[in-house]
Amino acid sequence: MRTHIKLATVAATAAVALGLSACGTSSDPGGSSDAGGKADTSKPLVVAASPVPHADILNFVKDNLAAKAGLKLEVKEFTDYVLPNTATQSGEVDANYFQHKPYLDDFNKKKGTDIVPVVDVHLEPLGLYSKKLKDLSDIKAGQSIAIPNDTTNEGRALKLLADNGLITLKDGVGAEGNLSDIKDAKGIEFKELEAATLPRALNDVDAAVINGNYAIEAKLKPAQDALALEKAEGNPYANFLAVKRGHEKDPRVEKLAKLLNSPEVKKFIEDTYDGAVIPAFGPVK
Known part of the structure; x- marks a missing residue:
């Protein structure tokens, strides 16, 4: 590195204040089931998400598609890139939707977590x-x-x-x-x-x-x-729905994955974000 490059690492000042209080615990009546046990499919699927566009997309699903599909959906908003994964790992939420695969691979490696992708949904050009x-x-x-x-x-x-x-x-x-x-x-x-x-x-x-x-x-x-x-073509940074390993076949997760790749969600993304968010449906590559 050349000597004229100056580094100024600054501690995060926002978002972390949400803390773990932003999500339910595994013992809360509205929280998700224990991460190590069998999911209680009678409870809402609790999904951690960044506010925009992830929570917006999930709330569109919740308000317009979930009931018809027999899915109870609860959206928990987080404004950082750490708590959604740690809450998913601990079972405080059932799933998350905020990240791309290079970030998740790095997070799992560094934190010892066991989060896996379920289905790609969209791309946000950097x-x-x-x-x-x-x-x-x-x-x-x-x-x-x-x-x-x-x-x-x-x-x-x-x-x-x-x-x-x-x-x-x-x-x-x-x-x-x-x-x-x-x-x-x-x-x-x-x-x-x-x-x-x-x-x-x-x-x-x-x-x-x-x-x-x-x-x-x-x-x-x-x-x-x-x-x-960023260009969209060949971009590996599609954002996806993710869960703790072993929860991929939770019927609620499978319903949500299908809804997130639906024509209705595609139209919502295209109509709402005017190219700032691009549908990127399909299996995670």
């Missing part, structure tokens, strides 16, 4: 945004770019910057790339921040690479506002 700059060509040496600090989204962000000529990565750098894998930063300074805080960081940096769901929550329009946006 984008580079700025409140100060109007074009990629405006980004110069000495300016700052904030990027997500979790392993897979950091690598994904660096690839987006490299694909658009802002930096050069070392040969062979993949999804788990980090700042030390930058061959030439072209004078750009980087700040690593928790993903949920990146929209608020736009006032303090020249640009930021922001995950699609957080961009939408911040009223950014990826198709219009992004200086650079």
